[in-house]
Amino acid sequence: MEARTIERPTAPRLLVAVGLGAAVALTLGIYGRVHDPSQDLVFTLGFSSTIAMKVWLASIALAFAVVQVVTALWVYGRLPWESPPWLGTVHRISGRVAFLVSLPVAYHCLWSLGFQHTSTRVLAHSLLGCAFYGAFVAKVTIVRSKGLPGIALPLAGGAMFAILVFAWETSALWFIGENGFPDV
Amino acid sequence: MLKRVDSFLAVLSWAAAAVLVLMLLIGPQVIAEDKSEPTGGAAGSAPSGSGAAPAGKQVFTDNCGSCHTLQAAGTNGQVGPDLDDVSLGAAEIEGVVRSGRGGMPSFDGRLSDAEISAVAAFVAGQR
Numbered sequence: 001m002e003a004r005t006i007e008r009p010t011a012p013r014l015l016v017a018v019g020l021g022a023a024v025a026l027t028l029g030i031y032g033r034v035h036d037p038s039q040d041l042v043f044t045l046g047f048s049s050t051i052a053m054k055v056w057l058a059s060i061a062l063a064f065a066v067v068q069v070v071t072a073l074w075v076y077g078r079l080p081w082e083s084p085p086w087l088g089t090v091h092r093i094s095g096r097v098a099f100l101v102s103l104p105v106a107y108h109c110l111w112s113l114g115f116q117h118t119s120t121r122v123l124a125h126s127l128l129g130c131a132f133y134g135a136f137v138a139k140v141t142i143v144r145s146k147g148l149p150g151i152a153l154p155l156a157g158g159a160m161f162a163i164l165v166f167a168w169e170t171s172a173l174w175f176i177g178e179n180g181f182p183d184v
Numbered sequence: 185m186l187k188r189v190d191s192f193l194a195v196l197s198w199a200a201a202a203v204l205v206l207m208l209l210i211g212p213q214v215i216a217e218d219k220s221e222p223t224g225g226a227a228g229s230a231p232s233g234s235g236a237a238p239a240g241k242q243v244f245t246d247n248c249g250s251c252h253t254l255q256a257a258g259t260n261g262q263v264g265p266d267l268d269d270v271s272l273g274a275a276e277i278e279g280v281v282r283s284g285r286g287g288m289p290s291f292d293g294r295l296s297d298a299e300i301s302a303v304a305a306f307v308a309g310q311r
Contacts, residue, residue, distance in 0.1 A: 031208060037309045049297030050305075051278055089186040096193040103204050110208060112305050118271040171275070179279045 010148050017141035017156070025134025032115030032126065045104060051175065052182035054108060057101045058172040064098035065164050067091075072157055098164075099136065106133065121170050128167035135160035240306025243299045247291065256310045264288055267307055274301075274308035 047053035071091035074083045109129055117123040139156040142148060175182070241257055249259030253266040272280070281300050284290035291300060 035208075037305075044298070050301040051275060052297070086186050089190050093186065093190050093193055096190070096197045100193070100197050100200055103200050107204050107207065113274055113308065116273060116308070118273050118308070119276075122273040175275050175279070178276075179282060 010152075013145050013148060014142075014152060017138045017145065017152075020141050021134040021136075021138030023134075024137045025130045028110065028133055029115055029126070029130040032110050032113075032130070035110075035114060037112055037114040043104070048183050050108060050112075052184065054105045055172045055175055055182050056184065057105050058168050061098045061102040061105070062164060062168045062172075064094045064101070065161055067094040068098060068157070069161050072154070076154065102132070102164075121174060125167060125170035128163055128170060132160065132163045132167055135163050240302035240304070240309075243295065243303040244306055247295060248303065251288070254307065254310065257306075267310070272308065274304045277307050278304035 044050055044053050045057075047056060068091060070079075071087055071094060073079050074081065075087055075091060077083070106129065109126075115126045115130070117126065135156065139153070139160050142152050142156045244252075244254065244257045245259055248254075249257055249261055251261040251264040253260045253262070253268060255268050278300055280288070281295070281304060282290060282292045295303070
């Protein structure tokens with residue numbers, strides 16, 4: 001007896017993932033724009049200052065994101081070595097840690113500063129910061145959806161990584177270039 | 185072992201995201217309540233290193249107002265640029281406060297890190 005497979009259309013599910021991501025990015029942007037920035041410190045998590053906390057945590061998030069990309073390439077067989085069985089777990093852990101350490105940075109940006117457009121760099125960073133969490137939601141939705149085209153996940157992951165790199169460049173890297181690496 | 189760490193982080197990251205959303209949603213109400221309370225002279229008088237977050241406005245009026253005009257702080261100093269006409273982000277302002285610029289001295293060491301961050305956030309928030 002021949003097993004029948006029911007092919008479900010993938011386009012609507014891809015659209016749902018992208019739509020959810022866009023909704024999250026838009027919501028964050030609107031929140032940052034309409035809410036009254038507190039203008040005060042919230043927390044430093046043991047760092048010497050808020051800006052030091054943000055520069056360090058953003059850089060740590062980027063480092064774990066690099067681990068995510070490398071392990072993803074390895075899992076997908078794009079690296080010359082055979083992938084060990086634990087690699088998938090390491091890939092997931094690196095992603096979770098990157099997301100976790102990015103949260104205090106995002107909180108301070110949204111809560112204390114809001115969505116700003118005082119210069120091209122600041123506007124770009126505001127847009128990229130919102131887009132990062134939108135891309136995160138889209139990627140997680142794609143991970144949890146079955147039967148999507150194989151290219152969807154690498155595309156979503158790649159987009160998310162690129163957005164994080166640009167968001168980091170327009171904030172932490174800029175700050176390091178102007179003022180040097182802040183003390184912990 | 186790795187799988188346990190992964191499972192723990194999965195729960196932790198979603199919980200942290202939920203807490204962050206809650207803080208973002210509840211926060212504005214808390215701030216509105218703070219702003220409506222009479223200051224009683226306590227606002228901004230927290231000494232450096234006391235653990236309390238310094239108020240950016242108070243740090244500004246105490247240290248910057250004699251040189252800079254800023255309507256929101258009620259200052260009208262004429263030595264440095266009129267900050268009502270300056271558009272800089274908090275990080276840029278923090279850099280200037282730390283390093284100084286032109287005739288403006290560095291405040292690194294004169295103000296605590298917390299005070300510098302607070303005053304930068306305050307000035308940037310006036311845009």
